[in-house]
Amino acid sequence: MIRWGILGTARINRRVIPAMRLARRSDLISVASRDRARAEAYAREWSIPRAVAGYQTLLDDSNIDAVYIPLPNTGHVEWTLAAIAAGKHVLCEKPLALDPADVDRIATAAARARVIVEEGFMYRHEPLTEKVMSLINDGAIGTVRAVMSGFTFALDSAPNIRLDPALGGGSLWDVGGYPVTYAQLIIGHEPKMVFGTAHWHESGVDEEFMGMLRFGGGATANIYAGFRAAYRTWLEILGSDGGLTVPNPFKPGPIETLDLERNGALERIAVIGSAEIFVREIEDFEASVLDGAPPVVSLAESRRTAGTLVALHAAARETGRG
Numbered sequence: 159m160i161r162w163g164i165l166g167t168a169r170i171n172r173r174v175i176p177a178m179r180l181a182r183r184s185d186l187i188s189v190a191s192r193d194r195a196r197a198e199a200y201a202r203e204w205s206i207p208r209a210v211a212g213y214q215t216l217l218d219d220s221n222i223d224a225v226y227i228p229l230p231n232t233g234h235v236e237w238t239l240a241a242i243a244a245g246k247h248v249l250c251e252k253p254l255a256l257d258p259a260d261v262d263r264i265a266t267a268a269a270r271a272r273v274i275v276e277e278g279f280m281y282r283h284e285p286l287t288e289k290v291m292s293l294i295n296d297g298a299i300g301t302v303r304a305v306m307s308g309f310t311f312a313l314d315s316a317p318n319i320r321l322d323p324a325l326g327g328g329s330l331w332d333v334g335g336y337p338v339t340y341a342q343l344i345i346g347h348e349p350k351m352v353f354g355t356a357h358w359h360e361s362g363v364d365e366e367f368m369g370m371l372r373f374g375g376g377a378t379a380n381i382y383a384g385f386r387a388a389y390r391t392w393l394e395i396l397g398s399d400g401g402l403t404v405p406n407p408f409k410p411g412p413i414e415t416l417d418l419e420r421n422g423a424l425e426r427i428a429v430i431g432s433a434e435i436f437v438r439e440i441e442d443f444e445a446s447v448l449d450g451a452p453p454v455v456s457l458a459e460s461r462r463t464a465g466t467l468v469a470l471h472a473a474a475r476e477t478g479r480g
């Protein structure tokens with residue numbers, strides 16, 4: 159069994175705690191908050207046996223094997239390194255780091271401490287992604303030429319870490335990693351050139367981001383991330399022999415239908431997914447920690463992701479705010 163602790167009483171925990179309970183070899187035993195009363199109330203609400211004040215206090219608990227880190231983006235590197243130093247395995251929410259050099263520091267420390275560190279991209283663990291990749295790799299649409307993908311939702315006016323530049327806010331860091339990682343997964347490597355432009359929120363973060371990626375080998379991708387339109391996610395892949403349309407690529411439901419078009423004919427392919435998302439992410443992490451399976455999202459991949467996102471940001475800053 160993996161004995162888990164969670165750093166912070168984040169909203170996303172509402173999806174991950176039930177998944178930890180459904181996963182076969184996980185036991186959630188502690189939650190930490192910056193505030194003792196909040197930790198205690200949270201532990202009562204979620205029936206977590208232990209509540210502690212301060213993230214380091216949880217890391218110092220020798221009964222914890224692994225931590226889940228759902229902190230604001232700027233806390234990911236600091237607390238991942240602290241967890242590694244305490245000998246804990248780490249499942250850290252995306253984005254693992256806002257600088258590829260920090261992924262290198264994490265990789266070096268994790269290798270030395272012999273712990274698993276994985277960035278949480280839940281969609282990567284779902285059967286829908288596996289089906290898409292097997293169709294692409296089997297040549298269902300020929301050579302991939304273009305990927306179009308995005309993730310948007312409307313942020314309400316309540317205070318949110320996503321609008322705070324000091325906490326690593328912005329739509330690209332928040333949801334841009336989804337289309338970027340999917341495009342890189344399909345095409346097989348990082349782009350050679352990127353172009354980006356954004357609408358900027360008064361706080362200074364990008365609240366809508368459009369990016370173009372040109373890959374060696376002749377493929378391109380266009381990606382979209384945003385806080386200004388209603389919830390929508392999409393993925394369309396164009397190949398030399400056809401096209402594939404993927405509904406709900408990043409949060410698949412229990413049954414999804416892929417549209418595969420080839421030679422003017424449309425084939426609808428049903429994919430049975432998870433009854434509860436996030437469970438497979440936790441179970442794959444169990445397999446890495448307990449059985450030695452390689453993490454589905456490797457640190458080498460996390461480094462490529464951070465590199466591309468940093469380059470996109472730099473490109474958008476160059477195009478200015480006009």
Ligand SMILES: NC(=O)c1ccc[n+]([C@@H]2O[C@H](COP(=O)([O-])OP(=O)(O)OC[C@H]3O[C@@H](n4cnc5c(N)ncnc54)[C@H](OP(=O)(O)O)[C@@H]3O)[C@@H](O)[C@H]2O)c1
Binds near residue numbers: 170192193231280
């Ligand atoms: N995989 C997914 O599908 C998914 C979905 C949503 C979010 N996420 C990721 O999960 C992370 C958390 O997102 P969220 O929306 O759940 O965030 P949230 O509700 O704002 O929670 C963040 C938590 O971090 C702690 N924290 C530490 N320093 C903080 C600070 N200066 N300001 C605010 N909170 C601080 C707080 O816990 P305490 O006060 O208890 O210490 C807070 O509850 C982000 O990295 C995000 O990208 C992933």
